[in-house]
Amino acid sequence: MPWRRNDRDLDLARLQFRQGNHPAAVDSLKRVLGRDPENAGAFALLALCRLNQDRIDDASRAIATALTLDAETSFHQWVDGLVALARTDWTNAERAFRAAVDLDAADPEGYFGLALLWKARMKPKRALAWLELALKIDPEHLDSLALAADIALERNDLARSYETAERALRVDPQHMSACLVMGEVLCRRGDTQAALDHAVLALSQSPDHDGALELLALIRARRNRLFALWWRGEQALKRLGPAFRVIAVLSLVMIYASLDWLFEGHGLLSWKYGLAAVFFPLGIYFAFGHMALSMMIEWEKRKIRLSSSF
Helix, strand or coil: CCCCCCHHHHHHHHHHHHCCCCCHHHHHHHHHHCCCCCHHHHHHHHHHHHHHHHCHHHHHHHHHHHHHHCCCCCCCCCCCCHHHHHHHHHHHHHHHHHHHHHHCCCCHHHHHHHHHHHHHHHHHHHHCCCCHHHHHHHCCCCHHHHHHHHHHHHCCCCHHHHHHHHHHHHHHHCCHHHHHHHHHHHHCCCCCEEEEEEEEEHHHCCCCHHHHHHHEEEEHCCCCHHHHHHHHHHHHHCCCCCCHHHHHHHHHHHHHHHHHHHHHHHCCCHHHHHHHHHHHHHHHHHHHHCCCCHHHHHHHHHHHHHCCCH
16 A cells, blocks of 8 residues: 555544544544555554553554654654653653654754653753753744743742743643643632633633643632632742752651650650651641642542533
C-alpha cells in the first residue's frame, strides 16, 4: 500500500486531537489506517490519542509500530518519549527525547519533552534550562510557556507565573494548560471570579478534563470561609521560602515525638518535648489542612461531574 502523506481523515484527526476530542480522532485514524496500514504518522498520532485517554498499553503498541515503520522522524521519537514518561521509564524517555532533538534540532518539541522529563523528576532548574532552549527556537511555543508558568507556580512565584501564562494566552486565549495555570494563579490571589472564567473556558473545551475539574473544585473550596482561613495561613508560611519546608518536616516529626509526652506524661523539661509543644500544633495544621483540602476537592469534583451545567 503506497504511503499517503495527504489524507483528509488524517488532517481531520489532527484537528480533532487539537480540540481535545480524542475518541473522534481515533475513529478518523482508524479510517486512515484501514486504507493505509503502513502510515507511521497515523500510528504516532494514534499513540498520542491513546496516551491522552490513559490507555498506555495501547499507546505503547501504536508507537512501537510507528517506529518500526519510520524511526527517523522526530515526532515519532517525541511521542515515544511521552509514552515512556507516562510509564516513569526515565531512561527511555530521555533517550527518545534526545533522539527527537538530534533528528530535528530546530523543533522545540524535543527540548520541551526533556523539560517535561526533568520536571517529572523533581528537577525544576534542569527543566527550565531545556525550556529556555525551546523558547529560544520559538518564543511563542505555547506548551513551553505554560510549563514554565506551572514551574513558577510550584515555586510560589505568582508574579512570574502570571506573566508567563499571560504570554501564552495572548497568542491562544484557549490554550488549556496556560488557562489552567492562570486560573490557579488568580485563585491563589483571591480573585476567584476571574479564576472561574478560566475554569469554565477550560471545561467548555474538555468537560472531563481532570485539571479543569480540579481547578473548579479548588475555586469552590477557596470560597469556603474555613478553608480560606487555612489557605491564608499556608500562603503566609510559604513566604518563608526554604524555611517553610523545614518547619513542615519538623512539625510532622514532632507529632511522633509528642506521642511519648502525651501518653507517658513525663520528661516535660526535655528539649524534645519543648520542640514538640511548639511544632505539634503546626503539624496538625499541615496534616489535617491538606487532608481536608484533598477531601473537599474530591467532593467538589464529584458534584461537578453530576451537574447538568457541564
